[in-house]
């Protein structure tokens with residue numbers, strides 16, 4: 221008897237908690253998921269990669285449990301200053317990786333998910349590799365401590381503290397290397413793309429490492445056209461993937477206008493949405509993007525999708541996103557995947 225009395229309050233508390241969470245989740249409106257790369261096999265070391273198997277589970281979960289909106293649906297809600305339906309979601313992919321075509325597209329077609337892929341147009345249809353992918357691969361390939369003395373020669377060209385960090389990565393054992401590479405890439409984001417591409421080229425040359433280019437391939441315009449004919453939408457992720465808050469107003473405007481124009485010309489559909497590279501923006505970026513004709517822009521900050529329709533929040537312009545859907549509690553079903 222005593223045992224029953226103790227259990228019931230717990231059950232009531234759990235039911236109340238469940239109801240509260242359900243109510244909170246229902247009123248949250250649009251959940252926007254941010255994917256990047258999709259690999260054939262699980263890659264637990266890379267938080268920006270999801271396996272095709274996990275993506276398949278996640279898309280089925282969304283189809284069965286959410287209202288999956290198209291970018292046009294989202295645009296209509298924003299333009300009409302309406303409300304997003306309860307438990308609605310939008311699926312997005314950043315950058316424009318070829319693996320989106322190879323591994324995600326068949327799954328999106330299978331579950332009829334009208335995803336939105338953001339393209340950095342300067343890399344689409346080229347063999348260019350993002351600087352952070354180059355640096356990560358080169359440093360990962362170098363055996364511990366190998367030829368570390370050669371980095372001395374780079375200290376004159378790049379800053380001493382920066383090269384000291386690279387030395388630290390090269391000397392690290394395998395258990396620490398991944399974390400140090402990740403931290404180095406984050407630190408390098410304060411430099412421009414030109415600087416970081418020069419560093420990547422210098423490291424490749426110094427350590428005589430060849431990139432496995434097929435591992436870093438971007439979409440072609442033919443692949444984009446085929447996806448566009450099959451329910452996939454495209455948005456801008458700028459031309460160069462430079463962080464917009466680091467650019468002059470003229471440079472930022474050029475990135476926003478040129479990428480939009482290029483996609484509209486190649487795909488033949490209006491481009492209404494923008495994803496800020498690395499999620500970085502300023503109030504000026506918002507004004508420039510609105511001036512360029514974007515209806516909405518996506519950050520990497522979660523939890524702003526209901527408020528996005530409030531005039532207090534940039535006139536409904538900013539949409540937060542869930543960056544790592546598979547670990548986010550709101551989509552708990554995903555945790556069981558893969």
Ligand SMILES: [Zn+2]
Nearest residue numbers: 314315497498
């Ligand atoms: Zn990006």
